[in-house]
Amino acid sequence: MSERSDENLKGVPMKRYDLVREGLIVFGVTFVLVVVLSIVFSSPDYPTVKAQDVANDQPVAFLQTSANILAGNSSIQTYGPPYTNDTGNAQNLVGIAPATVMGVTDPINPPEDFVIKPLEKAAVINPGITSALSTFQAASSDQQQTWLKNYLAALDQATTDSTGKVSLPGGDYGPVEAMMNGMLALGKSGLLEGALNNSSQLPFNTDFTNALLFFEDDVYHSVAEKLDMLGSLWGISNETGQYPGAWWLWPYTFFYQIPPMNSSPNGDLQVVAIISVVFLITLFTPFVPILNRIPKWIKIYKWIWRDWYKNNKAG
């Protein structure tokens, strides 16, 4: 043994041991356990929620999402860094807002990036959208909001026939109805995600930020609610179906369940701060008073080393 081990283990009775043998046995058992679990339970793979599915199955929800984004009602509209300049909305702790340090690195203008630009692309193959877009863009902001408000109110009374066609009561929607029908057609075609994901390196793209943010509000939340995956239901530590999820994140998601984090606009930052402190305490447990004495008080070590204590009364 090394000089260090000779010193550490001086006077300690030794027994025969085979590290490689023990390692192979444990690996074999672990391998068999994993194979059996995989055969019996497989693994979760709930399909993605596509814009096409939403457009076909929930056309009104699709139209509400699109119209709300165009009206500036999406959660990204005033999110703050890294998407928008609304630094006042960046989460802060005692006045410090870490998100503002690097500021806006992924600028997003939801009405423009999520609705107008995709419609401009759609207009190339569906020229009927062009005049509606021009009318909308030429109108004053107040006029645009009036049309959108009327349209969103009308969507609450919309009817959908068996073919998925959405009918609205009569009203002053200006070009908004034609624009939204254009968005719905884009969604049904399966081209919306492609229209949302801009990449300077097309056809290559690995960043799906815009496509994911498009439905992140009501549509994703309604799916998550059905699958018991909302933040108030321990969120990302859950898995679809009856599978164990990321249960090791329970301490993290726990803090989202209690006040003030469960209702604070700064809840995420508060939880991150708390869990960072918890992690630091874990790392430096050997030096944390009281915590580092707990093992000697609770004496579970006596059970772990019971044979040693039984055979070496003097310790």
Added chain:
Amino acid sequence: MNLTRGIQNSLKKNLSLEDALPTRMPIYVNSMAYLFGVITLCALVMLILTGVVMALFGPTWYHFSPAGRFVNSMHFWSVQVFFAGIIMHMITKFFMAAWRGGRWITWLVGGLAFGVGMFTGLTGFLSQTNWDSQWIATQAKDAMNAAGIGQLFNTMNLGQVLMLHIVVLPLVICILVGYHIYQIRRDSPVKPIPEDKEKSKK
């Protein structure tokens, strides 16, 4: 200065072949509590093996191939075993006060490996390219953005997430775990808490 001789001397002092691959062990190393670290290590090996197979076939292979589905399931259950093992390992080492005798750095490095492991797990969920990835990406972004790191790590950028998950983070974990094991073998297993000293303190 002869670097080779320096390394020889360091190994002679700190880690002989008998330390690295022991054929003898202190008699107090006689409990199931010692198995959790080995189980964690075995699960890590399983994760790397199944991860390499999945990397060979690409990130969406498992959605449409029965073989891919099975390898993905093995990866999924290996993660469960890995975290069960590492958490039990940490709990038992805590109750053994295993940081005694200058081993606090071993505890610290193990804790760091646990932290990096949790982040690797998150990137794994984000890399699945299914509903879980969609939901977790949009949910987890808020914490990243609030903490001011969303500008560096975008949960919705699959390219970044996948590269972190299959290259950077496993490399960091392997380095931390490798050093953790080196520390364990170098310092020998921590001795049982002296019983008589305990009594004299009361």
